[in-house]
Amino acid sequence: xxxxxxxxxxQSYLLGCPENGDARLLDAVSKVDAAMCKIRDAGKIKARDRxxxxxxxxxxxxxxERVSHEAAVLATPITPVNSEFASLQGEAQPxxxxxxxxxxxxxxxxxxxL
Numbered sequence: 001x002x003x004x005x006x007x008x009x010x011q012s013y014l015l016g017c018p019e020n021g022d023a024r025l026l027d028a029v030s031k032v033d034a035a036m037c038k039i040r041d042a043g044k045i046k047a048r049d050r051x052x053x054x055x056x057x058x059x060x061x062x063x064x065e066r067v068s069h070e071a072a073v074l075a076t077p078i079t080p081v082n083s084e085f086a087s088l089q090g091e092a093q094p095x096x097x098x099x100x101x102x103x104x105x106x107x108x109x110x111x112x113x114l
Contacts, residue, residue, distance in 0.1 A: 009036045009048070035059055 004017045006029045017025045035055035045051055 008033045009040060009051070011048075031059065032056075 001016045001018055003014050004022065004025060005012055005014050006026070007013075008029060015025065015029075032055060035058055036051050039045060039051045039054050039058075045054065
């Protein structure tokens with residue numbers, strides 16, 4: 001297991017990282033850093049440990065909401081938008097519908113974390 005040095009709220013941490021896990025770890029660090037800085041910048045709480053607990057609770061609270069939203073989007077049937085798509089036969093139509101749904105979902109989430 002390799003180690004990565006990261007910055008969270010201006011403080012350095014040396015974290016263990018599984019092989020090929022760099023991108024996921026850095027993404028997680030970015031989310032935690034943003035959540036903690038947002039709480040700190042609100043100015044109500046100064047203690048780093050309290051900020052960390054609140055950030056962890058906020059992030060954990062968002063997970064089930066995000067998962068249920070994604071499940072609902074994936075369960076929503078797709079209505080064909082043009083005659084070419086509607087006329088497809090066989091197994092291509094469900095695959096295209098799933099792809100379009102995933103694209104719509106990804107584009108719909110764009111900018112949400114900014």
